[in-house]
Amino acid sequence: MMENANVEPGSGAVPLPEEPELHDTFLLKLYVAGQTPKSMAAIENLNKICKEHLLGFYKLEVIDLARNPALARTDKILAIPTLVRNLPTPISRIIGDLSDEEQVLIGLNIKKI
Amino acid sequence: MPHPTFNMTPPDVQLEKALTGIEGLDEITSGGLPKGRPTLICGSAGCGKTMFAIEFLVRGILEHGEPGVFIAFEESPEDLAKNVASLGFNLKELEEQGKLIVEYIHIDKSDIAVAGDFDLEGLFLVLQSCVESIGAKRVSIDTLEALFSGFDNHALLRQEIRRLFRWLKDRDLTTVITAERGDGALTRQGLEEYVSDCVIVLDHRIIDQVSTRRLRVVKYRGSVHGTNEYPFLIDDGGISVLPISSLGLDHPASKERISTGVPRLDIMMEGKGYYRGSSVLVSGTAGSGKTSLANFFADATCRRGEKCLYMAFEESPSQIKRNMESLGLNQEQWTSKGLLTYYASRPSLHGLEMHLVKIHKMVKEIRPQVIVIDPITNLTSLATMSEVNAMLVRLIDFLKAEGITALFTSLTSGTQSILEATDVGVSSLIDTWLLVRDIESSGERNRGMYVIKSRGMAHSNQIREFRLSSEGIDLRDVYVGPSGMLTGSARLTMEAEERAAAVTAEQEIENTKIRLERKRQALEAQWAVMQAEFANEEEEAARFISQKKSVQGHLMEDRNEMARQRKSDDAEPLNVKPLNLHPPTLKPSAVNGRKGE
Numbered sequence: 216m217m218e219n220a221n222v223e224p225g226s227g228a229v230p231l232p233e234e235p236e237l238h239d240t241f242l243l244k245l246y247v248a249g250q251t252p253k254s255m256a257a258i259e260n261l262n263k264i265c266k267e268h269l270l271g272f273y274k275l276e277v278i279d280l281a282r283n284p285a286l287a288r289t290d291k292i293l294a295i296p297t298l299v300r301n302l303p304t305p306i307s308r309i310i311g312d313l314s315d316e317e318q319v320l321i322g323l324n325i326k327k328i
Numbered sequence: 329m330p331h332p333t334f335n336m337t338p339p340d341v342q343l344e345k346a347l348t349g350i351e352g353l354d355e356i357t358s359g360g361l362p363k364g365r366p367t368l369i370c371g372s373a374g375c376g377k378t379m380f381a382i383e384f385l386v387r388g389i390l391e392h393g394e395p396g397v398f399i400a401f402e403e404s405p406e407d408l409a410k411n412v413a414s415l416g417f418n419l420k421e422l423e424e425q426g427k428l429i430v431e432y433i434h435i436d437k438s439d440i441a442v443a444g445d446f447d448l449e450g451l452f453l454v455l456q457s458c459v460e461s462i463g464a465k466r467v468s469i470d471t472l473e474a475l476f477s478g479f480d481n482h483a484l485l486r487q488e489i490r491r492l493f494r495w496l497k498d499r500d501l502t503t504v505i506t507a508e509r510g511d512g513a514l515t516r517q518g519l520e521e522y523v524s525d526c527v528i529v530l531d532h533r534i535i536d537q538v539s540t541r542r543l544r545v546v547k548y549r550g551s552v553h554g555t556n557e558y559p560f561l562i563d564d565g566g567i568s569v570l571p572i573s574s575l576g577l578d579h580p581a582s583k584e585r586i587s588t589g590v591p592r593l594d595i596m597m598e599g600k601g602y603y604r605g606s607s608v609l610v611s612g613t614a615g616s617g618k619t620s621l622a623n624f625f626a627d628a629t630c631r632r633g634e635k636c637l638y639m640a641f642e643e644s645p646s647q648i649k650r651n652m653e654s655l656g657l658n659q660e661q662w663t664s665k666g667l668l669t670y671y672a673s674r675p676s677l678h679g680l681e682m683h684l685v686k687i688h689k690m691v692k693e694i695r696p697q698v699i700v701i702d703p704i705t706n707l708t709s710l711a712t713m714s715e716v717n718a719m720l721v722r723l724i725d726f727l728k729a730e731g732i733t734a735l736f737t738s739l740t741s742g743t744q745s746i747l748e749a750t751d752v753g754v755s756s757l758i759d760t761w762l763l764v765r766d767i768e769s770s771g772e773r774n775r776g777m778y779v780i781k782s783r784g785m786a787h788s789n790q791i792r793e794f795r796l797s798s799e800g801i802d803l804r805d806v807y808v809g810p811s812g813m814l815t816g817s818a819r820l821t822m823e824a825e826e827r828a829a830a831v832t833a834e835q836e837i838e839n840t841k842i843r844l845e846r847k848r849q850a851l852e853a854q855w856a857v858m859q860a861e862f863a864n865e866e867e868e869a870a871r872f873i874s875q876k877k878s879v880q881g882h883l884m885e886d887r888n889e890m891a892r893q894r895k896s897d898d899a900e901p902l903n904v905k906p907l908n909l910h911p912p913t914l915k916p917s918a919v920n921g922r923k924g925e
Contacts, residue, residue, distance in 0.1 A: 248449045260444070280453050285461075287453035293433060294440075294479075295449035311444030322441030 241265075241273035241323070242302035248295045249281035253312045257296035260313035268325050298322075343550040346394075346466070346502040349387025350380070351689070352569030356554040357545060361526055364500035366493050368523040370507045370515045371530030376541060376562050377506040378403065379412070380530065381468035383566045384504045386417045389427045394465035394502075397458040398430045401474030405430040415566045429458045435478030442480070448488040452495060459501065467496065471506040473517050482517075490522050514546065525549050531557070540679035543569050559681030561689065570685045579728040581605065581784075586698075586733060589628030590621070592803035593762075596779055596788035602760055603784060604697075605731045607724050609755070611738040612764035616775050617796055618737040619643070621764065622700045623652045623659065624801055625735050630662035634697035637690055638670045641706040645670035656800050669694055675706040683707060684719050691730065699727060703737040724757050759783045764794055767815050774816035777803065793819065 245261055247254030258277055265273050280287045280295070290299070294310040300323055309322035345359035354360045361367045361384075371377050385396035400408060408430060409419040422428035431454060458464065472492075475485055496503045505523065510516035520527050527547040533540055542557040560569040585600035594601045602608055608625075610618045622638070629636040640648060648670065649659045662668035671690060678686065691699065708716050720736075727734045736758075755761060760782040767776045775794035779787045792803040793815045807814040807822045814822050 246450065248453065251449075253445055253447065257444070280450065284453040284457040287450045288431065288457045291433060291454075292450035293435070293448055293454070294446040294451075296446060297450065307441070308439055309441045309443050311442050311446040314444035316443075318441055318443035322443060 240302065241269055241300060243273055243275045243323075244290075244299045244301060245275065245277045246280055246287070246290070246292045246295065246297045246299070247277060249279065251295075254279075254296055256312040256314060257298070260316070260319070261298060264313065264316055264319055268320065345551070346388070347392060348384050349391040350383055350567050350569065351565075351692070352558070352560070353543070353567070356543075356558055356569060357526075357548060358552055361502060361504070362548070362551070363502050364497065365525040366496050366503040366505055366523050367526040367528065368505050368507060368515070368520055369528050369530060370509050370520070372509040372532060375509075375530040375532035376560075376567065377530060378408075378470050379415070379562055379567060381470045381504045381506050382408065382412050382417065382419075383415070385428060385466055385468050386412075386419075386422065387566075388466045388502075389422055395427045395462040396429075396466040396468065397455070397462070397464045398428065399455065399458075399467065399469045400430060400432045401435060401469075401471060403470075404432050404434075415562075415564060417566075426462050429462055429464070431458050435474055437478055440478070445484075447484070448475075448492075451488075452492070455495075459499065465500075465502060467501045467503040469503065469505045471508060472519060473507050473515070476517050486517075486522075489519065493522050520547075526551075530560075535679065540681050542681070559679070559685055561678075561682055561685040563686075563689075565689070568685055568689050570681065570688055579605070579725070579731075582731065586632070587628045588621075589624030589626070590801045590803065592792065593777075593801075596790070596792070596803070597760075597782055598785050598787070600785075602733060602782075604733055605728060606733060606759035606783070607727065607757065608733070608735040608760045608762070609738055609758040610735065610762045610764060611740050613740055613766050616764040616766055617777075617794055617801070618739070618764060619648065619702055620652070620655055620796055620801060621762070622702050622735055622737055623648065623655075623657055626668055626698065626700055627657050627659065627662070629698040630665075630667040634667070635694060636662070636668050636698040636700065637694050637696040638668060638700045638702065639687060639690075640670055640672040640702055641675050642703060644672050654798065655796055656798050669696070675709055680707060680715060680719050684723055687723060688726065691727070691732065696732060698733045698735070700735045701737070703739050705739040721757060760787075767813075769815065770818045772816050772818075776806065776815060 243261070243265070245257060247257060261275065265275060278286060280292065286292070296310070296312060298309040298313060298319070300307045300309075307322055307324070309319055311318075313319050344363040345357070345361065346363040347354050347360040348357075369377050369380050382398060385398055388394040388396050398408070403411070405419070412419060419428060419430060423430065433451070433454065455467070459467065472489065475489075476482060479485055505519070507515035507517070507519045509529070510518075514520045514527060514529060525547075526545070526549070529544045529546050531542040531544070533542065541560050541562065543560045544557045545553045545555065558569050560567055582604040584604040585598075585602065586604050587601040588594055588597070610621050612618050619642075626636045626638055638645075638648075643651075645663075649663075652659050659668060663670065669690075671686075673683075673686075675683070687699075687701075704716075704720065707719070724734065758781075761780040762777060763780050764775055764777045766773045768774075775796075776791050777794040778789070778791045781787075791806050791813065793806045795802040795804060804819075807819040
């Protein structure tokens with residue numbers, strides 16, 4: 216069994232997952248395609264969530280695939296809008312207009328404050 | 329009541345088609361898949377959908393210069409490249425040439441969280457970027473249904489798929505979309521609802537542990553298409569479909585004659601042999617020399633510099649070659665020149681249809697003038713008689729259309745009464761039918777051969793004794809005499825007896841002649857003696873007559889003298905006529921034998 220610094224064997228204590236993450240910077244990419252209602256809603260929803268939960272800890276890049284379709288191929292984007300969390304690892308993806316805040320937080324692995 | 333007639337001119341605009349380049353498919357669909365429209369290929373796992381999709385693209389690139397995009401949801405480009413390398417397709421090379429893009433899109437449901445509404449615009453963008461980067465004209469999507477396992481919102485998916493088809497159509501992309509076969513429906517997700525132009529079903533059936541792939545065009549809007557199930561084959565040359573409905577009875581008949589390879593058999597058929605393009609059946613019991621006849625025919629074909637394809641379902645090529653060497657045939661010389669091709673396979677290797685496809689394929693590849701199938705009866709182990717019959721009808725039609733002379737051998741078993749009846753029921757399709765059979769008599773088996781029928785020629789009706797030796801095939805007249813038909817040593821014995829009898833008769837005639845001659849000589853000798861005797865007698869008679877005459881003369885003179893002396897009156901002198909005592913003259917012919925005459 217691998218020894219993990221955060222886990223004390225036998226203690227039963229589970230390290231809080233948000234603890235290290237809160238100190239990491241979230242690197243987020245939101246892929247949209249043009250000024251569609253879903254894209255606009257996604258940008259709005261994401262901004263709101265980030266301000267509420269990740270203030271100061273995130274970098275957001277909004278990519279308009281309508282302007283640069285080749286990126287859809289390289290970044291393997293099928294659904295629009297797609298939010299990709301590149302950091303912290305592992306990479307995770309959330310699709311949709313991000314109107315379901317709870318799902319977004321679960322997807323980004325952020326606990327509600 | 330007469331039907332109303334419409335004087336309508338057909339529209340100039342006809343459905344444009346894109347040739348797939350897949351062997352046989354373009355014939356079934358009379359010109360390929362609908363150009364600029366999506367075609368749905370559905371089938372269960374392992375039936376060749378992906379192969380179809382990739383071959384459609386590769387042939388499009390190689391044969392029609394149309395670049396293609398392959399969207400793979402299931403297989404990675406590496407796996408795909410490996411899988412089709414066995415078909416001789418080099419995907420990497422085509423990609424490097426900028427003619428093909430293999431885009432792998434991996435969907436893993438566990439990786440994706442859904443939070444709100446979304447659409448699949450990304451997929452469209454991926455497609456767009458791929459298509460634009462190489463100017464693609466063809467697209468394959470394998471398989472679209474992977475989307476359904478990736479996303480839960482099926483209502484949305486359906487809407488997006490509908491949009492995708494419209495999108496593809498708008499861009500004039502000829503597309504092949506594969507889908508899994510569903511229960512009771514063509515596809516699991518009912519995709520056929522969206523693709524209204526062309527639907528092709530692939531099927532992979534196992535009957536008696538032998539698998540057969542079949543293809544059927546379920547729907548092809550705006551086009552005539554074959555509706556049958558067509559067997560198809562995936563081998564190292566890709567997919568080949570066997571069209572079966574395109575054949576008819578309109579093949580031209582050649583008047584050319586070609587040698588059977590056995591001079592005496594040629595003589596039995598007006599001295600010329602088979603018609604070119606005809607079908608020949610050689611049937612016979614085991615070991616009666618069918619394969620040998622077939623090989624002699626193959627040999628004669630190669631001697632003319634023509635190509636022969638020999639499908640052997642019983643023996644390996646090397647075994648046939650070895651066996652033919654014992655008959656003085658060197659088949660190796662023809663195989664090394666590429667004129668003779670042996671193709672050996674066990675009938676149970678494929679289903680019946682596969683064999684047919686295989687034969688088609690090889691005929692198209694090799695383009696032989698003559699094909700030998702040895703024997704067709706082995707195929708019956710695969711299917712019912714009617715199926716074999718149907719297959720042979722198609723095969724014979726195909727070969728006739730191609731102008732190929734075909735020789736089939738057929739193993740018959742049993743007694744004579746069924747010898748002529750059980751030849752897989754193909755006799756009516758056959759133009760020339762030779763029967764080789766064993767004739768058992770006086771403790772030995774001999775081979776007898778005769779021409780049961782041969783359409784369009786005055787063939788011999790004689791039974792010939794069929795002999796195999798190191799000098800080849802020899803056909804001999806059988807002995808037909810009062811004691812019936814004799815073959816083999818019985819014939820030899822009978823012939824020897826006849827020879828002896830003839831010699832005896834000859835001698836008798838000679839004896840009679842000699843006897844006659846002797847008699848003639850004897851008679852002639854006798855005749856000579858008699859003539860000699862007669863000559864003596866004649867001489868004597870002549871002497872006697874002349875004596876008598878002179879005596880008579882003297883007597884007269886004396887009497888006259890006496891009268892003068894007696895001074896008698898001048899009495900009338902005594903007129904004594906001399907006696908006619910001349911001997912009868914002999915005919916000169918009768919005295920031929922006399923010498924000195």
